[in-house]
Amino acid sequence: MNTLFEFTKGMKPDSTSYCPGCTHGIAHRLIMEALCERGDLGRAIGVAPIGCSIVSHNYMNVDMCESTHGRAPAIASGIKRVHPGNIVFTYQGDGDLASIGTGEIIHAAHRGEHITTFFINNAIYGMTGGQMAPTTFIGQKTTTTAEGRTEKANGKPLRMSEMIATVGGAAYVERVALNSPSGVRKAKKAVLRALDVQDRKEGFSFVEFLSTCPTNWGLDPVASIEWVNTDMIPYYPLGNFKGMEG
């Protein structure tokens, strides 16, 4: 009998603590599958963020450490200096990366650190209970924008992939969406490319995943996926921003 599908050795066989319909589980598995297929599980070192996915180290079967809020790219830079032959990655949400951690992410890209950042953009703070993130949409209701985010009070949502693509040390930047089987397949390709770029020491690599947060969006899982399609993708366009020119 042929084996058509196997659970990746990159993930511990436990079930995750994430909410139903949250796409953290898919993103975790794609990254771990990619590392496993490349034969990199033994030499990968990950940095978990502050946020829901601080517990990602419970599931990812690689050496990992926790981070202070937003500092994961600096921590990963330190790890990479000690182990330049290893694969070093950060896994960060949008509160962590696009708000408190903007200095660290921009300068890790700026130095062209040979690390990879996986950025989960779900347009809200998850773990702390649904506050506005820099990525939150105009009109989106959160616990700190009860009447909806306004441009006047809070500015416009921040596009991180576009910003990082302008930085010289960034070698590969791509935005994907975990919204469909084909979206997931494209995301896996982007993860593999990002790890390739790191391994070839071409510079900093960055994959942004448009993701869901049904709990804090107040939507069911299916409606959440639909919201990614109807609202997120038009403002956060998918595709490659750097590293696949020509």
Added chain:
Amino acid sequence: MDDRRLMKGNEAFAEAAIVSGCRYYFGYPITPQNELTEYMSRELPGAGGSFVQAESELAAVSMAYGAAAAGGRVLISSSSPGIALMQEGLSFLCSVDIPLVVLNVSRGGPGVGGIQPGQADYFQATRGGGNGDYHIIVYAPASIQESIDLMGKAYDVAEHYRNPVMLLVDGMLGQMMEPVSMPSRDAYALPEDVSAMKPWAITGHDNRRERNVVKSLRLKPDELEEAVEKRGAKYAAAEQELASYEAVDIESAEVVFVAFGSTSRIVKDAIGLLRADGVRAGMIRPISLWPFPERAFEQVPASAKAVISVELSMGQLIQDVRLAVNGRFPVELIHRTGGMLLTPEEVAARTMDILEVK
């Protein structure tokens, strides 16, 4: 053969770290410690190490955490306001039991303050400037040579206790030059296998062991309490094993000074001036500020009329002095602050004033 050479404090601190096996340094410019950062940028790449000029002190301490968690011997340095920014990382490093050596070339404060020497970071260093139940082990060398000697010890202590260790010096020691004996860079053999020496380090599990996870978050209060209590036992051991001091002429003293770092050298000269005037003065010089050498105060003789804390702050060290003296003697303060220094004459004159009133 006299192998001594003349070195500037900040450069000597940097070389002392390298000869102690430090190969990773993460820095951010701030006066009066810039010569250290510049020295590391020149010397570490050639020594097989790595230098990064970080985008901020927050990033520098975070890089240091990453490199130390990965098994490296790491140094970070800054001066007072920069050390304030690093407190997030220092609290976190304690919470994950990761060793690190940090040097504070301190200046006057609060806030941006000034760039002249100060000792007003005593509370920040010894009370814990960050959140939670933790301690940084703090040494306060009084000369450049002692800084070199304590740098090697700091790495051993940090790795033994798996806790950050701080060398608290002031801008005077950083900027002055003194003749020093510096060990050679061969003195410390870098470990070939970091994992053997530090089995907790995140190095990649190489499919040969269970993965290592460095974690601070403990959402279950009973588990967090257990972790903090376990660390508390470590700190209790450190208090027994690490408290250190120098005692100067205290056997029959009528006045006992307490001073650390560069101020203790001014006090030594003041003791000579007072002796010439017939006043028997001595000094307790804490070498470790945390743990504070309380036992030294058991030696203060009954003849003492006062114990005087001499410091470049509004009176911070004096709180530990009062706790150690525990009401047995009057405790007085002689101080300057803001980057102003005491002179031996000023210390002697103010001591005479204090004694006349007694």
